[in-house]
Amino acid sequence: MEPILRLSGVSKTYDGGHQALKSVDLDIRRGEIFALLGPNGAGKTTMISIVCGIVTPSGGTISVDGHDAIRDYRKARRMIGLVPQELSVDMFETVIATARFSRRLFGRAPDEAYIEQLLKDLSLWDKRKSKIMELSGGMKRRVLIAKALSHEPDILFLDEPTAGVDVSLRRDMWKLIGRLRERGVTIILTTHYIEEAEEMADRVGVIAKGELLLVEEKTALMAKLGKREMDILLVEPLNAVPDALSEWNLSLEDEGHRLRYAFDATAEHTGIPSLLRKLGDLGIAFKDLETSKSSLEDIFVDLVSHRDEEQAA
Numbered sequence: 422m423e424p425i426l427r428l429s430g431v432s433k434t435y436d437g438g439h440q441a442l443k444s445v446d447l448d449i450r451r452g453e454i455f456a457l458l459g460p461n462g463a464g465k466t467t468m469i470s471i472v473c474g475i476v477t478p479s480g481g482t483i484s485v486d487g488h489d490a491i492r493d494y495r496k497a498r499r500m501i502g503l504v505p506q507e508l509s510v511d512m513f514e515t516v517i518a519t520a521r522f523s524r525r526l527f528g529r530a531p532d533e534a535y536i537e538q539l540l541k542d543l544s545l546w547d548k549r550k551s552k553i554m555e556l557s558g559g560m561k562r563r564v565l566i567a568k569a570l571s572h573e574p575d576i577l578f579l580d581e582p583t584a585g586v587d588v589s590l591r592r593d594m595w596k597l598i599g600r601l602r603e604r605g606v607t608i609i610l611t612t613h614y615i616e617e618a619e620e621m622a623d624r625v626g627v628i629a630k631g632e633l634l635l636v637e638e639k640t641a642l643m644a645k646l647g648k649r650e651m652d653i654l655l656v657e658p659l660n661a662v663p664d665a666l667s668e669w670n671l672s673l674e675d676e677g678h679r680l681r682y683a684f685d686a687t688a689e690h691t692g693i694p695s696l697l698r699k700l701g702d703l704g705i706a707f708k709d710l711e712t713s714k715s716s717l718e719d720i721f722v723d724l725v726s727h728r729d730e731e732q733a734a
C-alpha cells in the first residue's frame with residue numbers, strides 16, 4: 422500500500438545557519454500510530470511544522486496521500502490535523518465556536534452532529550459554552566485536540582501530547598488516540614517518553630540532532646531493548662565454553678578471560694542465578710560481573726546526555 426505520508430530528503434536550515442533537519446526520509450503507513458522519539462531540540466517540531474506547511478523546508482519533498490505539501494498545499498493541509506505543543510486558540514472564544522470555526526477554515530461544510538460527537542468524545546460537551554480562558558490546563562489541551570479534529574483529518578499530528586499533563590488526562594489521551602486509530606486515522610506523535618511510545622505506537626522513529634537514527638516496529642524495538650549482556654570475568658581463562666553450560670547462550674571473549682552471557686532482561690527468568698550456581702558447581706571461579714546495555718539503550722543514553730549538555734549550556 423502507498424504510504425499516506427512520504428518525506429524524501431527533507432532538510433531545514435534556519436536563518437542564522439542552524440541545521441535542524443538533515444535529509445530525512447520517512448514513510449508513514451496508512452492507519453498506523455507512529456511515535457517520533459527524541460530529546461529537546463532534536464528536530465521533531467521542525468519536522469511536523471514542515472509537513473503542516475508552517476515551516477518551509479530548505480530541501481526535499483513531502484507527499485501527503487499523493488499531494489505535494491508545497492505545490493498542492495491546500496489539499497495536503499486539509500488531510501492533516503495538528504495538535505501543537507503551545508496553546509494556539511483565541512482565549513476569549515467559546516469551545517464550540519473554536520471547533521466550528523476551525524472546521525470552516527479548512528473549507529468543510531458545517532456539521533453540528535460531528536462537532537457534538539467530537540466534543541462529547543473529548544468530555545468537552547458540558548464546557549462547550551465556556552470561554553477557553555476559563556478552562557483548566559488539561560481542558561485547554563482537549564480543546565486543541567477538538568480543534569485539530571474539527572475538519573475530520575486523515576492524519577493527526579500530536580506534538581508532545583502528554584507533556585506536563587496529569588496521569589488521568591494522559592490515560593484519557595491514550596484512549597482517545599486508540600479510538601481515533603480504530604476509525605482509521607493515521608497518528609504521528611512526538612514524545613520524550615519511551616513509555617508513551619511503548620504504550621501506543623506501532624512503529625517508533627528515533628531522531629537526534631536533526632537525523633532520523635532508526636525507524637522500527639515497536640515490538641522489534643522492545644525485544645532489542647530487553648536484550649542484555651553480562652560478562653563474567655574469570656579468575657583462570659577457559660579454552661572453550663564447557664558442555665555443561667550449553668543451556669545458556671554463552672561465548673568466550675578476551676582470550677578466554679570473559680564468559681559472555683546474552684539474555685532477555687524482560688523475561689521472567691533471566692537464568693543468571695542458575696548460571697552462577699552452575700559455575701560454582703563446576704569450580705569455575707570469577708572475580709567480577711559486568712552487564713552491558715543493548716545498542717538501542719546506548720542510543721537513548723547518548724540522546725539524553727546530549728540533552729543534558731544542551732540544558733547545561
Ligand SMILES: Nc1ncnc2c1ncn2[C@@H]1O[C@H](COP(=O)(O)OP(=O)(O)OP(=O)(O)O)[C@@H](O)[C@H]1O
Binds near residue numbers: 462
Ligand atoms: N524558528 C527557528 N529559528 C532558528 N532556530 C530554530 C527555530 N525553530 C527551532 N530552531 C532550532 O532547531 C532545533 C530543532 O528544534 P525543534 O523545535 O524542531 O526540536 P524538537 O525536537 O521539537 O524539540 P522539543 O522537544 O524541545 O520541542 C533546535 O536547536 C531549535 O533551537
